[in-house]
Amino acid sequence: MQPRQRGVNLGLLLLVSQLFQVGFDNIPPATLITMGLNxxxxxxxxxxxxxxxxSVDKIWNxxxxxxxxxxxxxxxxxxxxxxxxxxxxxxxxxxxxxLGTRWFAYILSVFSAMTGVVYLVLEMxxxxxMKDHSYKFQCAVGFxxxxFALKVVNNCDSPGGITYVMGIPVQKQYACWAELxxxxxxxxxxxxVGHLSGILVGLLYTKGPLKILMEACADGLSSTYSRQQNRFDSQGHSGYNDVRDGASNHRTSYTGGMTEEEQLEEAIRASLNEYGVHNNRRRSDTFGRPGRLSDEEIRQRRIYRFAK
Known part of the structure; x- marks a missing residue:
């Protein structure tokens, strides 16, 4: 690894020019954000x-x-x-x-961590x-x-295709090794070793268990989120919201456009009718008439109630 040189960053200028040529609107979000971070x-x-x-020395030791x-x-x-x-x-x-933005961002996150881990294992x-401990001190940076892992994934879908490496035609499934x-x-x-680590991570994803593990983790997180969301929705809609709406509707039936005296009368009517529904069912069954009190009965009971 060579130290960074100061001066005019011609490579950076060419990169920005390349981005404008492609057009920012044509670059998917996860790719654009990752490039921006770099x-x-x-x-x-x-x-x-x-x-x-x-390096092994810096991380392990x-x-x-x-x-x-x-x-x-x-x-x-x-x-x-x-x-x-x-x-x-x-x-x-x-x-x-x-693959979609979410899954591609997931892949980038996992591959970024996995390539470093595989690199350490290979160096160790x-x-x-080789009986050469200098490998433990080799330090590397870069994406x-x-x-290389993404190249393996990309070439996996068309293994029979042909690409060119330094002008030499190579089957896509072997292109990563030729480029290495x-x-x-x-x-x-x-x-x-860093590039080889990427190829091995890509193979773990396309040929090994890495993709299955990633899918299992994603399904587990999705299920947990769904259960939490369902629990929240259940408490919100059938609990608090229903009580609040019921109280609001009950309150509106009392106060909407009525004077204080009319509100009191309506409240008494509702209270007495509720009492009549629950306590006069036997009378309704016996005499064949509904348990709801008439206006005259309500008036008489109200007079009686306030005359006490």
């Missing part, structure tokens, strides 16, 4: 590169777990940012439109197999690992 952290990094890069997240969204220089973001631009347009294995070798030959300073 550009923002390039211009205003959280920490210096050596404090965000990922130094217990600096934040690097798993920071390292993905920081880049060594403007050209590193340019090539990664242009690749994300076209992969994101294809995949996000096909290399250190043990390249996630892009080509990039390492063209840019020896790039992280071979």
């Amino acid at each position: 550009i923002y952290l390039f211009l205003l990094p959280i920490k210096p590169l050596m404090d965000v890069c990922i 130094g217990q600096d777990w934040g690097r798993l997240l920071y390292s993905v969204f920081h880049h060594a220089d403007d050209w590193h940012l340019y090539f990664n973001m242009v690749s994300l631009l076209y992969k994101g347009i294809k995949l996000e439109q096909r 294995l290399l250190a043990e197999v 390249s690992g996630v892009l 070798v080509a990039i390492h030959l063209i840019a020896p300073g790039s992280s071979f």
Whole structure:
């Protein structure tokens, strides 16, 4: 990993020009937000590169777990940012439109974490197999690992198609491996293990259990949210709202457009009628007439009530 150089960021200018050519309206939201985050952290990094890069020594021995997240969204220089973001631009347009914004954003989140974890595992294995502990100190940054994982996912749907790597026709299902070798030959300073980690994460998603686990987690969260939402709706609509509406309707039947005396009379009428419904049912059954009191009976009982 080379330190970031100061000066005119020609790669950044070309990237912005590329975005305007494609048109911001044509870039799906998750892709656009991810690109914006990478550009923002390039211009205003959280920490210096050596404090965000990922390595076995810094994370495992130094217990600096934040690097798993920071390292993905920081880049060594403007050209590193340019090539990664242009690749994300076209992969994101294809995949996000096909998979949907929510699932694509979910994939980006999981892949960002998984590529770092796989990178650490591979570096530890290399250190043990090769008996060379320098692998534990190799530090890497950049979005390249996630892009290789997305390439595997993108090529999975059309394994019989043909693409070109350095002018050589290659079947799409093998294109990621060809690019892995080509990039390492063209840019020896790039992280071979980081790119390989991305390919392995992509294979875990397309051929392994990662997609099933992600779907299970998404279904579990969705079910939990649905139960909470149903519980809230049940309490809101059949509980509080019904009581409130009932009280409002009951109150309106008393006060709507009536004088104080009329309100009192209506209240007495409702109270006595309710009493008559519950306590005069036997009389209704016996005499074959309804239990509701007549206006004369209400008037007599009201006089009797206030005469006490």
